[in-house]
Amino acid sequence: MAKNQPSFTCTACGAVHSKWSGRCDACGAWNTIEEDVGLSAGPAANSLGASRGKGMTLSDLSAREAPPPRTGSGMDELDRVLGGGLVPASAILVGGDPGIGKSTLLLQAAASFAGRGLKIIYVSGEEASAQVRMRATRLGLGGADVKLASETNLRDILTTMEAEKPDLVIIDSIQTMWLDTIGSAPGSVSQVRAAAHELTSFAKRRGVSVILVGHVTKDGQIAGPRVVEHMVDTVLYFEGERGHQFRILRAVKNRFGPADEIGVFEMTGGGLAQVANPSALFLGERGTPSPGSVVFAGIEGTRPVLCELQALVAPSPHSQPRRAVVGWDGARLSMILAVLESRVGIPFAGLDVYLNVAGGMKITEPAADLAVAAALMSAREDAALPADTVVFGEISLSGALRPVGQTENRLKEAEKLGFTAAILPEGGKSGGKSGLRLTRAADLTGFVGDIFGA
Ligand code: TYD
Numbered sequence: 314m315a316k317n318q319p320s321f322t323c324t325a326c327g328a329v330h331s332k333w334s335g336r337c338d339a340c341g342a343w344n345t346i347e348e349d350v351g352l353s354a355g356p357a358a359n360s361l362g363a364s365r366g367k368g369m370t371l372s373d374l375s376a377r378e379a380p381p382p383r384t385g386s387g388m389d390e391l392d393r394v395l396g397g398g399l400v401p402a403s404a405i406l407v408g409g410d411p412g413i414g415k416s417t418l419l420l421q422a423a424a425s426f427a428g429r430g431l432k433i434i435y436v437s438g439e440e441a442s443a444q445v446r447m448r449a450t451r452l453g454l455g456g457a458d459v460k461l462a463s464e465t466n467l468r469d470i471l472t473t474m475e476a477e478k479p480d481l482v483i484i485d486s487i488q489t490m491w492l493d494t495i496g497s498a499p500g501s502v503s504q505v506r507a508a509a510h511e512l513t514s515f516a517k518r519r520g521v522s523v524i525l526v527g528h529v530t531k532d533g534q535i536a537g538p539r540v541v542e543h544m545v546d547t548v549l550y551f552e553g554e555r556g557h558q559f560r561i562l563r564a565v566k567n568r569f570g571p572a573d574e575i576g577v578f579e580m581t582g583g584g585l586a587q588v589a590n591p592s593a594l595f596l597g598e599r600g601t602p603s604p605g606s607v608v609f610a611g612i613e614g615t616r617p618v619l620c621e622l623q624a625l626v627a628p629s630p631h632s633q634p635r636r637a638v639v640g641w642d643g644a645r646l647s648m649i650l651a652v653l654e655s656r657v658g659i660p661f662a663g664l665d666v667y668l669n670v671a672g673g674m675k676i677t678e679p680a681a682d683l684a685v686a687a688a689l690m691s692a693r694e695d696a697a698l699p700a701d702t703v704v705f706g707e708i709s710l711s712g713a714l715r716p717v718g719q720t721e722n723r724l725k726e727a728e729k730l731g732f733t734a735a736i737l738p739e740g741g742k743s744g745g746k747s748g749l750r751l752t753r754a755a756d757l758t759g760f761v762g763d764i765f766g767a
């Protein structure tokens with residue numbers, strides 16, 4: 314592309330376009346495309362010299378520059394998601410809906426890291442320092458050794474970082490930061506990208522870790538964190554349903570640890586409390602066994618998590634029946650319904666279908682297929698599954714059941730929580746010596762026949 318030709322970036326998905334249009338071809342969002350002014354040399358760029366580009370052999374590097382150890386925050390849920398603690402000189406993006414609790418989480422994390430001897434600067438572009446201090450006092454962190462700054466000009470922030478030499482800088486949020494070398498408004502794609510670039514490259518050069526907070530917005534008014542995801546080492550999303558107090562911190566990308574790891578928190582009057590046993594929490598709301606309710610033994614990252622799936626199947630008053638899903642993939646639901654219909658001969662035509670994952674949890678594993686099918690069948694036949702049974706397994710389009718990974722861990726967790734039986738696909742690893750009664754099925758027809766006698 315010629316140097317001065319403008320490019321356009323979708324703030325929702327980060328796709329780059331050569332010309333502006335009202336709708337992004339890549340993700341289908343409307344009004345999300347903005348002109349991208351591009352990176353110009355920022356305040357710190359001139360400190361880069363030619364020698365920086367020199368190559369080194371891997372063995373040389375590992376002998377001379379043994380990486381400094383990670384620092385744990387002492388908040389186990391956070392440390393696990395980070396892959397075992399904070400890696401020095403790393404850049405982390407924490408994204409999430411406005412009001413979900415990002416500032417609360419990071420203020421608590423800042424205090425915990427400070428307690429472990431790290432020098433921390435918490436830069437708020439949204440709240441005055443007095444407001445941050447007020448919040449900290451309310452969270453019982455008033456005495457924490459964290460430096461607060463209320464600032465949005467990146468040049469000043471970099472100067473402060475240079476002078477103070479902290480171990481960790483928290484930027485809340487990246488959308489409020491602006492560089493005076495770029496003409497567009499704070500929150501635009503160009504500003505967000507340039508600010509993130511300056512901060513992450515500064516972090517790498519000076520050995521400072523940075524945590525960037527990014528609001529996710531659907532309306533495209535502010536550049537979404539998507540445009541900076543590739544610049545950072547770790548991307549964490551803080552998610553949860555409004556109306557639920559549970560919050561899940563999920564690693565969607567991590568150069569220094571496993572992705573898909575989750576940390577579970579509960580929003581209380583005194584801030585975020587860690588939830589060490591999420592299965593017990595997600596199942597805690599479960600009442601007596603009822604039709605449509607099934608317990609799925611899932612794996613989130615490296616940790617087994619049990620949660621309840623709820624389905625409702627009802628005659629539809631509409632010509633086109635409703636299919637609504639919360640916490641799972643809608644397309645995957647349609648697939649399971651189609652397989653039930655064409656491979657097992659159970660029609661869902663003319664029926665509204667609702668599926669909900671209890672507790673505000675979001676499941677992405679295909680291993681939930683069989684649990685979803687069980688919940689749908691249970692709701693449709695108005696027959697409750699025994700309360701002490703967990704279900705997991707993947708369903709293929711042929712109606713065959715495929716074994717899934719970590720069978721043993723799933724069964725162990727179920728046993729630990731007092732379940733006595735499991736329904737799972739045939740084949741795969743034996744599942745070890747499990748104390749559970751195991752019912753194995755080779756295909757969906759066999760499963761439906763065994764469990765529902767249909
Ligand atoms: P906040 O951390 O400001 O969200 P974000 O930075 O993601 O925009 O959290 C805001 C919400 O958290 C607010 O609706 C109130 C709630 N909250 C509590 O319930 N308890 C608390 O102790 C705190 C500090 C916030």
Ligand code: MG
Pocket residue numbers: 412415416417439485
């Ligand atoms: Mg905030």
